Amino acid sequence: QGLQNSAEESTLKWYKELQETANQCGQAFEDLNNTKDMQTKKLRMELQKAATIPVSQISSISGSQLKEIFDKIDKLLSGRPTVSGGKSVSTSHHPHGLEYVSYKLAEKFVKQGEEEVASHHEAAFPIAVVASGIWELHPKVGDLILAHLHKKCPYSVPHYPPMKDGTSMEEYQRILGYRVDESGVEVQDSFLKRMSGMIRLYAAIIQLRWPHSNKQGPDPHGLNHGWRWLAQMLNMEPLADVTATLLFDFLEVCGNALMKQYQGQFWKLLLLIKEEYFPRIKAVTSAGQMGSVTRLNQFLENSLRKKQIDPPKGQLTSSFWRS
Amino acid sequence: KTEKTEEDDSEDKAAQSLLNKLIRSNLVNTTNQVEVLQRDPNSPLYSVKSFEELRLKPPLLQGVYAMGFNRPSKIQENALPMMLAEPPQNLIAQSQSGTGKTAAFVLAMLSHVDPNNKWPQCLCVSPTYELALQTGKVIEQMGKFYPEVKLVYAIRGNKLERGMKLQEQIVIGTPGTVLDWCQKLRFIDPKKINVFVLDEADVMIATQGHQDQSIRIQRMLPKTCQMLLFSATFEESVWNFAKRIVPDPNIIKLKREEETLDTIKQYYVVCNSKEEKFQALCNIYGAITIAQAMIFCHTRRTAGWLAGELSKEGHQVALLSGEMQVEQRAAVIERFRGGKEKVLVTTNVCARGIDVEQVSVVINFDLPVDKDGNPDNETYLHRIGRTGRFGKRGLAINMVDSKFSMNVLHRIQEHFNKKIEKLNTDDLDEIEKIAN
Amino acid sequence: AAGAASGENLFTPQSELTPDELREFSAKRFTLGQIPLRPPPAELLTV
Ligand SMILES: Nc1ncnc2c1ncn2[C@@H]1O[C@H](COP(=O)(O)OP(=O)(O)O)[C@@H](O)[C@H]1O
Secondary structure, eight states: OOOOOOHHHHHHHHHHHHHHHHHHHHHHTHHHHOOOOOHHHHHHHHHHHHHHHHHOOOOOOOOHHHHHHHHHHHHTTTTOOETTEEEEEEEGGGGGGGHHHHHHHHHHHHHHHHIIEEEEEEEEHHHHHHHHHHHHHHHHHHHHHHHHHOOOOOOOTTTOOOTTTOOOOOHHHHHTHHHHHHHHEOHHHHHHHHHHHHHHHHHHHOOOOOOOOOOSSSSTTTTHHHHHHHHHHHHHHOTTHHHHHHHHHHHHHHHHHHHHHHHHHHHHHHHHHIIIIIIHHHHTTTGGGGHHHHHHHHHHHHHHHHOOOOOOOOOOHHHHHHH | OOOOOOOHHHHHHHHHHHHHHOOOOOOOOOOEEEEOOOSSTTTOOOOSSGGGGGOOOHHHHHHHHTOOSSSSSSSHHHHHHHHHSSSSSOEEEEEOTTSSSSHHHHHHHHOOOOOTOOOOEEEOOOOHHHHHHHHHHHHHHHHOOOOOOEEEEEEOOOOOOOOOOOOOOOOEEEEHHHHHTTSSOOOOOOOGGGEEEEEEEEEEEEHHHHHHHHHHHHHHHHTSSSSEEEEEEHHHHHHHHHHSSHHHSSEEEEEEOOSSTEEEEEEEOOSSSSSHHHHHHHHHHSSSOSSSSSEEEESHHHHHHHHHHHHHHTTEEEEEEETTOOOHHHHHHHHTTTTSSSSEEETTTTTOOOOTTTOEEEEESSSOOTTTSSHHHHHHHHHHOOTTTTTTTEEEEOOOOOOOHHHHHHHHHHHTTTOOOEEOOOOHHOOOOOOO | OOTTOOOSOSSOOOOGGHHHHHHHHSSSOOOOOOOOOOOOOOOGGGO
């Protein structure tokens, strides 16, 4: 018994169910998507704008601005009319309006992670806190966020899709998360950067809760998933470059929260990484890939020495929420 | 219109260089080959593909990786082995900004310092205070795990007590102050300097007096001191200056890659008024994910109006306008870089020279024209063109609102012989398609 | 559907753990490749 080559059955089942949920949702609004009717097309456009523009406006500028954005999205998902670009729009204007908006919104959160968090790590927090709040009130959107995230970044499951017979190399690279176009496959650094962005967004989501929520229930997707993700990663054979990069990203963002939550058990995880898993990573690393490995090692040594993990940079503070 | 004075010009250069540094978060990709001219053509040419091969002091290697670097940039592959060689070699290096020169010479300085010696050993001169500060930040980051090495800024305003001797190993500053500190005030003993760096040589020589001061500093240094000079461009004047500063140099050149429109998808949108243009812009925003966008307007008024409209819609907008001082512009760009604002609206004039390589979408709210109303092809290319085939894919959208601007568009299209496709911003599918 | 893999609790009730999981959580160290995917029980945070 040792490390596995793929994720456990339960993980894969969960992953497949979510993909199925997303597919069904996509099918539900197919008529809206393929409509030729100009009027319906217009409506679709307004719905999409109402869902995606607020997400693109999320920034760390102030707590009150985030609240406004949150309220706008919540209103839309609750079927109430919202105003965007001077026009009023509501999901009640189409039988599948709600499904459409939920799908587009989820997709947008993930894209924002891929594009923005990738080049600007601290952006993960304001995006994640809004996503988490929406997830709490509208769990369907949460499932869709997961499904989109898993599709664009299988490591967020984590899942290492095997190459199936009959899949072309190009198609397989796409499944692994690479961008492939006429000019070829994207370079490794650019790929890693996007994957980092999405993992950082995920790591921020599982530790954050919308501060204005009045629900007393459990976090819709909380730190237990942080445990699950780490455990699942560490039970699998490491991949060169990818594993070190993403473990570091994940731990830097939610290591502090996990440490507080799981205490001794979390330190057992870190110790296992340092003493047994890290050598396995090193064994698959070549000289040109030492950057990610060194960053991870530095993080582990630092944490174990200080018996402490620093809170992540860019975390939203209580004074932020008063602004 | 008043003629620009030479002074304005040098200020412009320094300002542009600074703004470009601030807006950049990444290495610029280039595919051009590095050209290396060795002082001794018979000695073997080393180039490294990984930082491991450089046998750096462990805290420095950590510092490099902690900055997020994975492997040496194109120019670093050749420059680093030369700069770190024993005995140290002199180097003149030229490559466009963003290719990793600063990181390279900072690593060289940090490597050559003996932290046990409490006196200045490396001297780095920069054209302006702000640029010196940027380099200082890199030294601090890279030296994060090497706290024994200390840094001091030799800039006007940093007044030291007479008669004191500096303990810091690295001094970075502007030529005038550095010269004073070496000569008049004797805070620094120039004879003990073993690395001398002259950064942004092209900006340096554009400023009256800097050239002279730099040469006077260089004359005070020992023969054994390693001399390094960096420049983004290489005109004859820079070259002449470089040869006076750096004896027996190795030379590394990375040709600036031609900007091309090859990796850019270009579109135009037909509108009837600026209000319609604004509407089109909103539609685009709804359909594609734009991490950061830069929008160019012809006049300050339009820029101000557009920024206002976008804010009303809830967008976080930064406005860069011509009457701003360099510091103000720098502050705006830093906020934009930091993601506080996601849209940067600016006028054509004001953003001249800024590299938009980082920005995912460029929108010409007005097409660039010169004062006679002719298409300004050069500006168009600089604004949306990208370098490097493997560089980021870019997207450029041009707004057209009259016969006149349609004509400008046609002429731009003809000039570059690259089709600019029409985009219907009322059709969501169409907009979504262009982003994929 | 989303919670299927691990339930929605921050901790796993000790009574629900399998013997293998309990062994891993009670031990001083985890066994490589055998880390339980479900979070630890609240009673076993100090080891
Ligand atoms: N080897 C490298 N790998 C990744 N990023 C790098 C590398 N070298 C430099 N950079 C980054 O690229 C950007 C430009 O580098 P810089 O040294 O400032 O270039 P220049 O001095 O030529 O303008 C900076 O953000 C810097 O941190």
